[in-house]
Amino acid sequence: MGNLLGPAAPRAPRRGEPLGSPGSFDELHRQCKEVFPQQMEGVKLIVNKTLSSHFQVTHTVHMSTIGSSSYHFNATFVGDRQLSPTEAFPTLVGDMDNSGSLNAQVLQLLAERIRTKAVFQTHQAKFVTWQFDGEYRGDDCTATLTLGNPDLLSESVIVVAHFLQSITSRLVLGGEMVYHRRPGEEGAILTLAGKYTALKWVATLNVGYGGAHASYYHRANDQVQVGVELEANTRLQDTTFAFGYQLNLPQANVVFRGLLDSNWSIGGVLEKKLPPLPVTLALGAFLNHWKNRFHCGFSIIVG
Numbered sequence: 001m002g003n004l005l006g007p008a009a010p011r012a013p014r015r016g017e018p019l020g021s022p023g024s025f026d027e028l029h030r031q032c033k034e035v036f037p038q039q040m041e042g043v044k045l046i047v048n049k050t051l052s053s054h055f056q057v058t059h060t061v062h063m064s065t066i067g068s069s070s071y072h073f074n075a076t077f078v079g080d081r082q083l084s085p086t087e088a089f090p091t092l093v094g095d096m097d098n099s100g101s102l103n104a105q106v107l108q109l110l111a112e113r114i115r116t117k118a119v120f121q122t123h124q125a126k127f128v129t130w131q132f133d134g135e136y137r138g139d140d141c142t143a144t145l146t147l148g149n150p151d152l153l154s155e156s157v158i159v160v161a162h163f164l165q166s167i168t169s170r171l172v173l174g175g176e177m178v179y180h181r182r183p184g185e186e187g188a189i190l191t192l193a194g195k196y197t198a199l200k201w202v203a204t205l206n207v208g209y210g211g212a213h214a215s216y217y218h219r220a221n222d223q224v225q226v227g228v229e230l231e232a233n234t235r236l237q238d239t240t241f242a243f244g245y246q247l248n249l250p251q252a253n254v255v256f257r258g259l260l261d262s263n264w265s266i267g268g269v270l271e272k273k274l275p276p277l278p279v280t281l282a283l284g285a286f287l288n289h290w291k292n293r294f295h296c297g298f299s300i301i302v303g
Contacts, residue, residue, distance in 0.1 A: 037284060044060065229242045
């Protein structure tokens with residue numbers, strides 16, 4: 001018998017896999033930068049105290065051998081709307097030091113895809129920075145607009161626009177435009193950016209009128225990660241190169257980060273957790289052979 005229903009209709013092509021969000025422009029080089037050790041000197045004590053599921057405070061005492069010693073009090077409030085383990089809205093963060101200088105941030109989710117942030121910074125009793133950000137995160141793109149220190153009376157403002165687009169599941173392209181205006185001066189700088197993410201490595205490049213910034217991150221295995229950075233500044237006619245690495249020893253609760261750069265600087269930071277106590281010890285040392293400058297630091301983190 002023949003086919004009474006006629007020939008089968010052709011199957012519609014399968015929809016491609018989602019490309020994924022490219023993230024924010026400021027985090028393009030994040031994986032490489034996390035490999036490098038943070039500069040430290042003197043003695044620092046950090047005490048973190050969680051008061052509730054929404055509120056946390058931090059006390060930081062820093063006794064410096066180079067500059068003046070300081071004390072910082074930090075308070076963080078986190079709201080109920082949690083999008084990921086590291087993102088919750090609204091979020092309010094405030095940090096004040098012993099001189100009365102304040103650094104405050106407010107993050108709010110206006111809609112499912114629109115995030116806003118306000119940043120205020122004072123130096124003692126004088127306002128230094130007031131900044132407002134708006135970010136749109138699509139399924140495969142991110143757009144951000146930032147207003148820095150807008151002043152209608154003096155007709156000055158800094159406007160920064162970012163855009164990132166996922167071309168494939170591994171390739172992200174985008175750009176940044178920085179526009180500044182103040183009495184007697186006005187200008188704009190355009191920077192293009194690209195990021196390629198493979199299974200074990202990430203390569204990122206920013207190229208613009210002011211120079212170039214390239215980074216390469218490679219995860220050799222669960223214990224070893226390396227990163228390489230190259231920065232060229234056309235205005236200052238200066239180029240720097242840095243190599244960093246991170247060694248994880250989970251059985252010993254030890255993390256070591258080291259660096260070596262083209263300025264003849266070498267340094268490293270060793271972090272050691274002391275379970276079951278909520279205590280982390282860190283010891284760092286940095287030496288600049290060219291300037292014959294050496295400094296070391298020790299920190300204790302509780303909580």
